[in-house]
Amino acid sequence: MNERIQDLLTKYYEAETSPGEEQELKVLLRASTEFEEEKVLFGILADFRKLEPIKISLPEAKVRKLNPSWISWAASAAILIGSFWGWQVYEQKQAEQAAYKEVMMAFALIQNNLSKGQAALQPMNNLKYLNTTDLIFGQSQK
């Protein structure tokens, strides 16, 4: 076993060992009573491998914090703009309704006057009989 360890150590110090051979070397060293220096070396390396960070924390996505005073100003501005816009819409609707009523009243007036005109023109209908006396009386007198 010691011969194998010595061979592996020679290769190890020449940096010619594979990871598998290095693993084998560590296992053989644990079973050996010699090679104290190498045992210590691999022991302290194994201990160093156990060193882990304690206070490292997983970073979190940063959430933008809004300034409360800025929020109140923004809210006030939004309310003012909203109120003004609402008032504008209301005014426009009222104006549209008033215009509609006026137009409808104008149409009603026109309709009324048209009816009166038609009634006034009714006697003119009799004029169509002016040249038709023959048709009414002439034939029978001859």
Next chain:
Amino acid sequence: MKSFFEAHIWPQRGKLYRLAFSWVKDRALAEDVLQNVFEKSFARQKELSNHANLSGWLVLSLKNEVLTHFRQNKKIDALEDANQFCADEPQPEDINESIQKIMLLLNELPERQRDIFQLREVEGLDYEEIATHLDISLDQVKVNLHRARKRIRELMITQKLAK
């Protein structure tokens, strides 16, 4: 559903932390610089999802973060000088004996050899993965690992860490 950060970057925290720790020799500072890198990579995760070498980018970002920290604190001008700075700093009380020993060994290696040695021996990466992490060639990895192991062996004998 996990985000790209949670699936691909967050699982690397242990490895990146140990790398940062070997550079700065201070647990709290290593965590701080890693947290900064995580915050930046979290913000850029959409862009990083298309990155050809994510691990390499993370290691480089971590190194830049450490350098920025040292420069801002006007302690050193480059990471290579960190050995001197860290040697003067008192070791944290809670650091255990093994970590003190490995730090003593790693401090004796040049920066490139130290990173390669650590990625291989501690993180268990293969040569290709190390080359990708450090954005260097495979030959550079092998040569530097060979030198690092040789140097570590000499140190083990001279410093008699086994006793």
